[in-house]
Amino acid sequence: MPLALLKYGLSKTYDGPAYFARQPELKKNYDVIVIGAGGHGAAIAYYLAKNWGINKVALIEKGYLGGGNTARNTTIIRSNYLTPEGTKFYSESMNLFKELDRELDINLMYSERGHLTLAHTDAAIRTSRWRAEVNKHMGVDSELVYPEEIAKICPQLNLSDDVRYPILGALYHPPGATARHDAVAWGYARGACNLGVELHQKTAVTDVIVEDGKVQGVQTDKGPVYAGKVVQAVAGSSSLVAQMAGISLPIITTPLQACVSEPVKPILDTIIVSGSLHVYISQSSRGELVMGGSTDPYPAYTSRSTLDFKEGLMAHMLELFPFLGEVRLMRQWAGMSDITPDFAPVMGLTPVENYYIDAGWGTWGFKATPVSGKRMAECVANNTQPSLIEPFKLSRFDDFSLVGEKGAASVGH
Amino acid sequence: MKLMPCPLNGPRNISEFICRGEVTPMPDTECSDKEWSEYVFMENNTAGEVCEWWFHVPTAYWFIVRRNSVSEEIIETYTVADFFSKHVKEAGS
Numbered sequence A: 001m002p003l004a005l006l007k008y009g010l011s012k013t014y015d016g017p018a019y020f021a022r023q024p025e026l027k028k029n030y031d032v033i034v035i036g037a038g039g040h041g042a043a044i045a046y047y048l049a050k051n052w053g054i055n056k057v058a059l060i061e062k063g064y065l066g067g068g069n070t071a072r073n074t075t076i077i078r079s080n081y082l083t084p085e086g087t088k089f090y091s092e093s094m095n096l097f098k099e100l101d102r103e104l105d106i107n108l109m110y111s112e113r114g115h116l117t118l119a120h121t122d123a124a125i126r127t128s129r130w131r132a133e134v135n136k137h138m139g140v141d142s143e144l145v146y147p148e149e150i151a152k153i154c155p156q157l158n159l160s161d162d163v164r165y166p167i168l169g170a171l172y173h174p175p176g177a178t179a180r181h182d183a184v185a186w187g188y189a190r191g192a193c194n195l196g197v198e199l200h201q202k203t204a205v206t207d208v209i210v211e212d213g214k215v216q217g218v219q220t221d222k223g224p225v226y227a228g229k230v231v232q233a234v235a236g237s238s239s240l241v242a243q244m245a246g247i248s249l250p251i252i253t254t255p256l257q258a259c260v261s262e263p264v265k266p267i268l269d270t271i272i273v274s275g276s277l278h279v280y281i282s283q284s285s286r287g288e289l290v291m292g293g294s295t296d297p298y299p300a301y302t303s304r305s306t307l308d309f310k311e312g313l314m315a316h317m318l319e320l321f322p323f324l325g326e327v328r329l330m331r332q333w334a335g336m337s338d339i340t341p342d343f344a345p346v347m348g349l350t351p352v353e354n355y356y357i358d359a360g361w362g363t364w365g366f367k368a369t370p371v372s373g374k375r376m377a378e379c380v381a382n383n384t385q386p387s388l389i390e391p392f393k394l395s396r397f398d399d400f401s402l403v404g405e406k407g408a409a410s411v412g413h
Numbered sequence B: 001m002k003l004m005p006c007p008l009n010g011p012r013n014i015s016e017f018i019c020r021g022e023v024t025p026m027p028d029t030e031c032s033d034k035e036w037s038e039y040v041f042m043e044n045n046t047a048g049e050v051c052e053w054w055f056h057v058p059t060a061y062w063f064i065v066r067r068n069s070v071s072e073e074i075i076e077t078y079t080v081a082d083f084f085s086k087h088v089k090e091a092g093s
Helices: A003-010 A039-052 A084-104 A122-137 A147-153 A181-194 A238-244 A307-320 A322-326 A366-382 A387-392 B033-041 B080-090
Strands: A029-035 A057-060 A115-119 A143-145 A169-173 A198-200 A205-211 A214-220 A223-232 A252-261 A271-274 A279-283 A289-295 A329-339 A346-349 A355-359 B003-006 B010-013 B017-022 B049-056 B061-068 B074-078
Touching (some): A029 A039, A039 A057, A039 A181, A039 A355, A057 A181, A057 A223, A084 A181, A084 A366, A084 A387, A122 A143, A122 A169, A181 A198, A205 A223, A223 A238, A252 A307, A346 A366, B003 B061, B003 B074, B061 B080
Parallel strands (some): A029 A057, A029 A223, A057 A198
Antiparallel strands (some): A214 A223, A252 A329, A346 A355, B049 B061
């Protein structure tokens, strides 16, 4: 046993380095206020300080750091989207992820597993081919594979014809990965705080102060705070926060449920997704099988669990992996997903001057954490929409120029 | 299993239904593009009591549900005719 550990075990005080420096009291004025300290908010604050030298920033969070959808997603990172805009965007995110643990000096446990999106119908095969061609054109490693190759990539899969929906093929994305989601939020927040950003947890924003179409600051439960620029980076409550600033969003909030099994020895390396069966599964580094499905069938502001979800999920899961019949579920949870009509996010400038939005992250938000932070920081610093996120601007709905990402956003929408 | 009291079929499993979104007034077809895009894409996304269009899939039946989107309590359901003749008139819209 290391002697240092023994020393702390016997001592009443711990004088080791604290993860976060003690945060000062909330001030009255900042350059930028970021509402929401999840992965996205923390990343925006970090890149504002690092890339643009703006460190008089308050990162304000109603609950605790990374306690919302950052902690509720199923940690899958991929870039095999359907549209060129989406593929380019998520590709940059993946490249940032690969360097992130060194940059933030934290172990993100970024683990490349290979990602299979199964196709059980001719229509799904066609979409897979479409995605593979768009992906390859954008330089993303992605290919349509058939059962013979699938059996080599993931021999655990039940490829028999004797099931309700036999597997006809799959979109194979070798760089598909998982990472420790909490560490992403902690790493970004610590990095930001080291550069002078203030993190204020348990501080709820109750209103946004707007005068003559220009944002002035926010009201909080600890009093008003003023800033030249305000960024909204929340999930689940995007519409409610935007309403405070007088902005309407094309978002519906719907619960998304997920669960994990008891931990078992490593049995599944690949990440398996089936859009037609509305299921996805991967094994975490702790050995738990992380499973999820489609969003709930109707909108609600709640994170309860339903039996319908588990019945539907398990019935299909057992067709793919019959051996899971012996495995018990250990834990379940839900997050609130902000779903947009085109399954692409809403990012950048808003009708309110100096108020910026990073919302509509439905079921595709975690994998976009680094790129959203980087590009939103660029947007805030220059007050212009960066070209990479130009297609995701809020005003695209006024122009009827949507980014149709439904075919690749997640499962079963 | 959560039950939805359908005005036509009585209480049925909620998985037999589709929620089509909040009841909102449709603008005149002569309206501006901006008004139309707001009608088509923007959502109130109400946290609390809300009136929505619901559809019973097996019987292809549309009706209106008043429910709470936070507590998920279903408060009342209406036939379309009843809802628009009585309740919408009373609300003065």
